[in-house]
Structure formats: structure tokens, C-alpha cells
Amino acid sequence: MCGRFAFYSDFPSLAASLKLPLAEGELTPRYNVAPGTWISAVRRHDDSGQLSLDALWWGYRPHWADDRAPQPINATVEKVAISPYFRGAFARHRCLVPANGWYEWLAVEGRKQPHYLTRRDGEPLWFAGIWIERPDGKPGCAILTEPARGVAKAIHPRMPLILDQQSLEPWLDPELMERETIRHLVHHLPHDQLTHWPVSTRVNRPVEDDPALIEAES
Incomplete structure (x- = not known):
């Protein structure tokens, strides 16, 4: 799953990593995004077609859902295209959530040890996401997850669905709506580009x- 991550890249490096036209925005470093x-x-955006870096609420609830409806933070790749709760956003409102790494917890001798997972080369990660207008009229999102691969499996x-460079543009293409078409054009980042290390349990507190x-704990 993906329940906590870090994002501290500045805007120029983020835009360079995306390699797509992006309206300028401001970023605040965050090392414990909850x-x-x-x-x-x-x-x-639906009206202009322009790519922008926006603030989205991390919690997905469609505008047509009532107050008792769930607010998931993740959507699985196995169900996102077919679930009535997610499929509309998957077809029309896909997004990319930038991150520098994410946290997972490993059970060790009766306790949970947090680990930080990131790219070996230090480049930003791009999590596949979906967004929807919430009942309050503001945008909310969920991050897609897939079965863990490579070192993350341990x-x-x-793990979050992390897209490779060639997949970023098609993932954001509003003309692509069919599940099988998207599946053939979108690929995850090779797992051998990831690494991880144990970090302080301070990350347990948002x-x-x-x-x-994100520093390694000895």
C-alpha cells in the first residue's frame, strides 16, 4: 500500500523530471506526508487541457457519494478500472503524484520497523493516481497500488504503482479511456531501480x- 511518503523536490527539478509542459507552481518540502x-x-484540466501542479486532498470520495461513503487513500490496479466507485475517474481523471520515496513497516521481533523506499539515482518517483470532485466541490485523490516487486516485496x-518515463504522457492523456489500451501503453518503473533502508520510528507520528x-538508522 502507500500510506505515507516524502516529497521534497523543488519545482525546476520536478518539471525537468516530468519532461512535459507544466504550469509553474510552488512546493514546500515534506518528509512525512500523511x-x-x-x-x-x-x-x-477538463476545460483548458493544461497540465498543472495542483493541491488535491488525499482521500477519495466522489461528489455523488454521501457522508457515510468511504474515503480510500489507495485504489488497487486489479479493481480501479472496473469498480463503480473508481472507474469513472480511471477513465477520465488520472493524475500523477510526485514523491521522492515512501515508507513501509516491516515486522521485526515483535515490533514494526519503518523503511524508506526510493530510487537509487535520487530522481523523483511518479505515483499513478486518480482524482475526483468531492462532495465539497474540491478535488480528492487516491494513489494506485500493485503487488510489491523487487526489494519492496521484502x-x-x-507498493504504489510507480510509472516509468515513457508512461507519464499517456497516463495523463484524456483521449485514452479504455482499460486495455492504457494497460498496453503504461508500464511501471523497473524494480531494480529501487532501494530501501530502515529509518527512525519518529516517522510513525505525522x-x-x-x-x-529519511536518514538510514544504524
């Missing part, structure tokens, strides 16, 4: 937010 907060995401059975959170 659900139920505003997060940065790249999406294409920490947790699932109020903790500083660069030391």
Missing part, C-alpha cells in the same frame, strides 16, 4: 516532518 492532507499532483506485499526522517 493521508487526510493536501498533496501535490499533476493533472490535466517489506510489504503491496507531526514529525524533517529531513532526518
